[in-house]
Amino acid sequence: MYQPGGTTRRRFMSGLATAYGISKLSPFGLAVQGVRQTREVPGGVRMDPQAAYDRMVKLSSNENPYGPSEAVMKAMTGAWKYASRYGYPDGGITEAIAAHHKVTPDHVLLGAGSAEVLKAADDAFLPGHRKVVGVEPTFEVVYRFATNSKAQAVTVPLREDHTVDMKGIIRVIRLNAADVGLVYICNPNNPTGNVVHRDEMKLLLDSVPEDIPVLIDEAYHHYVDNPDYESSMKYVLEGRKLIVTRTFSKIAALAGMRLGYGIAPREVIDQMRPVTYSMGSINAIVKYGGVAALQDTSYEAKIKQLNKQVRERTMTQLRTMGYEIIPSDTNFFMVNVRRDVTPVREEFRNRGILVGRKFPPMDTWLRVTVGSQEDMRRFVAAFKEILPT
Numbered sequence: 260m261y262q263p264g265g266t267t268r269r270r271f272m273s274g275l276a277t278a279y280g281i282s283k284l285s286p287f288g289l290a291v292q293g294v295r296q297t298r299e300v301p302g303g304v305r306m307d308p309q310a311a312y313d314r315m316v317k318l319s320s321n322e323n324p325y326g327p328s329e330a331v332m333k334a335m336t337g338a339w340k341y342a343s344r345y346g347y348p349d350g351g352i353t354e355a356i357a358a359h360h361k362v363t364p365d366h367v368l369l370g371a372g373s374a375e376v377l378k379a380a381d382d383a384f385l386p387g388h389r390k391v392v393g394v395e396p397t398f399e400v401v402y403r404f405a406t407n408s409k410a411q412a413v414t415v416p417l418r419e420d421h422t423v424d425m426k427g428i429i430r431v432i433r434l435n436a437a438d439v440g441l442v443y444i445c446n447p448n449n450p451t452g453n454v455v456h457r458d459e460m461k462l463l464l465d466s467v468p469e470d471i472p473v474l475i476d477e478a479y480h481h482y483v484d485n486p487d488y489e490s491s492m493k494y495v496l497e498g499r500k501l502i503v504t505r506t507f508s509k510i511a512a513l514a515g516m517r518l519g520y521g522i523a524p525r526e527v528i529d530q531m532r533p534v535t536y537s538m539g540s541i542n543a544i545v546k547y548g549g550v551a552a553l554q555d556t557s558y559e560a561k562i563k564q565l566n567k568q569v570r571e572r573t574m575t576q577l578r579t580m581g582y583e584i585i586p587s588d589t590n591f592f593m594v595n596v597r598r599d600v601t602p603v604r605e606e607f608r609n610r611g612i613l614v615g616r617k618f619p620p621m622d623t624w625l626r627v628t629v630g631s632q633e634d635m636r637r638f639v640a641a642f643k644e645i646l647p648t
């Protein structure tokens with residue numbers, strides 16, 4: 260398995276420096292360092308912002324703490340030679356994704372992160388103040404993109420057990436049928452970490468009028484270990500007006516490299532493609548990384564297993580202290596800290612630990628990303644200091 264800070268990352272960084280012809284001692288590097296401001300970190304020490312960032316335990320954005328696999332790093336390093344080109348070969352990324360899902364390439368829309376595909380769905384299907392329907396809280400970027408373009412989000416609260424109220428969503432869609440441009444479901448849901456039952460997803464797709472597109476965000480699909488869950492990809496194959504999004508940011512650990520995609524029937528992709536950035540928003544390097552990540556199934560399995568092990572151990576520790584936790588099928592979980600999350604988050608930050616923000620109306624629930632074993636040891640130690648046990 261790839262070790263953070265190990266030889267592979269060093270090799271990659273030295274490849275990067277070589278590619279740009281910059282040595283560590285270059286006047287260019289020194290000049291950049293010279294103008295940098297320092298930032299105070301916990302303990303009152305002032306340091307360079309990058310060093311400060313590196314020191315923080317990052318449990319706020321559901322990133323993968325282990326980094327990309329050796330095979331992915333090797334593939335990306337090999338693609339640096341295309342950094343200066345526009346019309347570079349793309350490693351066959353679209354074909355690789357299509358083959359992975361047993362569809363033809365015209366069913367695939369790439370994005371610089373799946374967020375770009377989510378935005379394309381909003382832009383394509385919410386013109387003229389149409390409405391997007393979904394739950395709250397969820398990954399609200401889809402609602403934010405929508406309101407930016409003057410569309411409106413109509414949201415349904417989660418049920419008391421924090422699951423998606425599918426019958427409530429269907430009711431709202433029916434009530435607003437003439438205005439609904441898009442339905443958004445995040446499965447598993449972010450920030451709660453739980454899955455939508457396969458029967459409820461089927462109920463939704465059987466109930467929504469055929470002409471209303473449904474957007475299903477499966478960013479955390481690869482972490483799920485739950486017999487009640489199933490991917491909605493099969494409905495695309497059935498020709499349903501559906502877009503399923505996936506990302507390389509989570510289990511493949513490429514969040515900073517930006518690559519995601521949507522799978523949908525060809526006519527749906529044809530509606531979304533014109534609203535994406537036609538010059539190409541995706542860099543040459545990550546396309547090669549994406550192809551390698553799809554092939555590296557053993558690394559994916561290792562990350563899934565490691566994440567589950569660390570997640571369950573941490574959740575048991577917090578439950579033993581008397582805290583309620585929503586069962587999770589992802590690389591994050593929510594714990595009820597029984598007080599407003601915002602000052603608690605600040606307390607963690609003061610101890611060098613970044614945790615999730617508040618997700619109204621779940622104001623006392625803290626979202627915590629599952630980091631490495633050492634990250635979680637530090638998190639639990641800080642938790643014991645901040646919150647009563």
Ligand SMILES: Cc1ncc(COP(=O)(O)O)c(C=O)c1O
Binds near residue numbers: 479507
């Ligand atoms: C549910 C969900 N969807 C989409 C994204 C966007 O990810 P990216 O644009 O990196 O693919 C995230 C990021 O955290 C997410 O949590």
